[in-house]
Amino acid sequence: MDIATFLVQCLNALQYGLLLFLVASGLTLIFGIMGVINLAHGSFYMIGAYLAYALAPSLGAHAGWGFFATLAAGLAIAVILGYALEWAFFGFLYERDHLQQVLMTYGLILVFEELRSILAGDDVHGVKAPDWLAGSVPLGELMSYPMYRLFMSAVCIAIALGMYLVISRTRLGMMIRAGASNREMVQSLGIDVKFLYRIMFAAGVALAVLAGMLAAPVSSVYPGMGNQVLIICFVVVVIGGIGSVRGALAAALLVGIVDTFGKVLFPQAAGVLVYVLMALVLLWKPDGLFKAT
Amino acid sequence: MSDAARTRAAWIAAAGLALALFPLVGGKFGVDLVTKMMVFSIFALSLELLVGQVGLVCFGQAAFFGIAAYAVVRLTPESGPASIWWLAPAAVALAGLYALFMGSLSIRTRGVYFIMVTLAFSQMAYYVAHDTPLGGGTDGIYLSLAPTMNLAGLELVDLSRALPFYYFALFVLAAVFVFLAALLRSRFGHALAGIRVNEQRMRAAGFSTYPYKLAAFVISGMVAGIAGFLFAVKDGFVNPELMSWNASGTVLMMIILGGMGSLHGAVIGAFAFSLLQELFKSQAIFGDFARHWHLGVGATIILAVALLPRGLAGLELRRPKSGERR
Numbered sequence: 001m002d003i004a005t006f007l008v009q010c011l012n013a014l015q016y017g018l019l020l021f022l023v024a025s026g027l028t029l030i031f032g033i034m035g036v037i038n039l040a041h042g043s044f045y046m047i048g049a050y051l052a053y054a055l056a057p058s059l060g061a062h063a064g065w066g067f068f069a070t071l072a073a074g075l076a077i078a079v080i081l082g083y084a085l086e087w088a089f090f091g092f093l094y095e096r097d098h099l100q101q102v103l104m105t106y107g108l109i110l111v112f113e114e115l116r117s118i119l120a121g122d123d124v125h126g127v128k129a130p131d132w133l134a135g136s137v138p139l140g141e142l143m144s145y146p147m148y149r150l151f152m153s154a155v156c157i158a159i160a161l162g163m164y165l166v167i168s169r170t171r172l173g174m175m176i177r178a179g180a181s182n183r184e185m186v187q188s189l190g191i192d193v194k195f196l197y198r199i200m201f202a203a204g205v206a207l208a209v210l211a212g213m214l215a216a217p218v219s220s221v222y223p224g225m226g227n228q229v230l231i232i233c234f235v236v237v238v239i240g241g242i243g244s245v246r247g248a249l250a251a252a253l254l255v256g257i258v259d260t261f262g263k264v265l266f267p268q269a270a271g272v273l274v275y276v277l278m279a280l281v282l283l284w285k286p287d288g289l290f291k292a293t
Numbered sequence: 294m295s296d297a298a299r300t301r302a303a304w305i306a307a308a309g310l311a312l313a314l315f316p317l318v319g320g321k322f323g324v325d326l327v328t329k330m331m332v333f334s335i336f337a338l339s340l341e342l343l344v345g346q347v348g349l350v351c352f353g354q355a356a357f358f359g360i361a362a363y364a365v366v367r368l369t370p371e372s373g374p375a376s377i378w379w380l381a382p383a384a385v386a387l388a389g390l391y392a393l394f395m396g397s398l399s400i401r402t403r404g405v406y407f408i409m410v411t412l413a414f415s416q417m418a419y420y421v422a423h424d425t426p427l428g429g430g431t432d433g434i435y436l437s438l439a440p441t442m443n444l445a446g447l448e449l450v451d452l453s454r455a456l457p458f459y460y461f462a463l464f465v466l467a468a469v470f471v472f473l474a475a476l477l478r479s480r481f482g483h484a485l486a487g488i489r490v491n492e493q494r495m496r497a498a499g500f501s502t503y504p505y506k507l508a509a510f511v512i513s514g515m516v517a518g519i520a521g522f523l524f525a526v527k528d529g530f531v532n533p534e535l536m537s538w539n540a541s542g543t544v545l546m547m548i549i550l551g552g553m554g555s556l557h558g559a560v561i562g563a564f565a566f567s568l569l570q571e572l573f574k575s576q577a578i579f580g581d582f583a584r585h586w587h588l589g590v591g592a593t594i595i596l597a598v599a600l601l602p603r604g605l606a607g608l609e610l611r612r613p614k615s616g617e618r619r
Binding site: 079096099106107113114227231237242268271 | 344403405406413414416417423539545588592593594595598
């Protein structure tokens, strides 16, 4: 592997890891704070990708601002969807045990997948990257790297930074951190946990939808894309430690590196490597790398 | 035997009798469907042992099912049918070996981590079947000939025909059910129940809980292997989807739907879930919409969680019994 290929693979790993982080961070927060195992989280990623596809001919067609308008519209839909779902389905799941949550959210996956099949069909679709991001950046003499992927990574880093600031510097973030470590205590201190949960859930959905919309031009839009991401994101959450956003970031990057380089170096075993990584990490630290205490 | 237990035993015997008589009225399609349901009942029973009785939520049960099914196809020689007397033990033993490997590592973790580690190990098995020549890739492989079941030169059961296979599956289901019921009544079973209710206290009482949990894990894997063996012989076809997380999820749904904590709940769940699938797949009732049968199944699952927190088996006894299931 020469240096330029290595560099390209590093960028790919970074981009994949950061994308996983967007989905996994919402999952880990919903998991850590609300104690809900949300199998349907991958569906939100899928919904995001299909929104990008559905909005492309109308909103996305405008040359300049179309891309951002699509993102904004998608995010607005995501927040409303998340808020409504929390109200309708997740509200009464908090007191139930994990198995019931698994069952209910599995039901939601089936419903979302079929609605997708009814509304958008079962074909694989492509979504074009916006024109102003369509070019590539030269890397060395022979290689180049698509601009859109760099842009994706930049957006993900910006969001990760934003999340860090919100969680570590604001009052809302304080409540979130407190909620992750001791739910009952937060409640007894007079914080409206119900409202906090609803915001958290909507934010988690928005992150997953955003990840799906960003990923659409790179990965294409296909049935079952949500479940594939969901399983990998569970791996990320478990490696990172449930409830820890920092852990999710570290684990997402680790998984991105292992998966990307695994595909290049050991194509036969690529699918297994991520799970081997998770098994090894859990044998070493049964609670994940950064357990939120 | 208490009154409730006696009624339950009577119900279970009646259900067994109904299954034995069913082919008289069931027709070809019915026999095929109920055979499938019985195979899935065995699969669900294997998971019930772990989830309902020990409290270990395994999200990778499909690995054992799939490994045994693949073993049937891979171990059957090209030249002719294999004998069930060595093929079935070999397939079940392979599933048990993988369970030993997976269990010895994953039982160290607990709670949600256990769920995810078992998922990871089953995904490993899935990718071996999916990506390597051993598994034959995405398209799966066909079983050339169903195994023979001969004793002293006489053919006992012709497993390649639907009706004999139906009774064979019923016999195996009954045997597994009785075996698990006896297991749960033994000292070993009581130790497992103790671990489920309070592992700490069991350890304080002098039980080393790890070997108990591992033994339950391996037994569960082997029972799932029996189901996988039956599945491969029945369909004569295996593909990686048998080991996918969807399959593990489906069987978990079955036991949750049936209501955990009882063996008959697992069987009810397997039957109910399969019936639910067939109902929504039915062209006669839903017409063209039957293509989207997942939607109906999904909506029913959501409603079931909202309205039946104790599963279908919870319908029979409305009043909560003290001292049972937390």
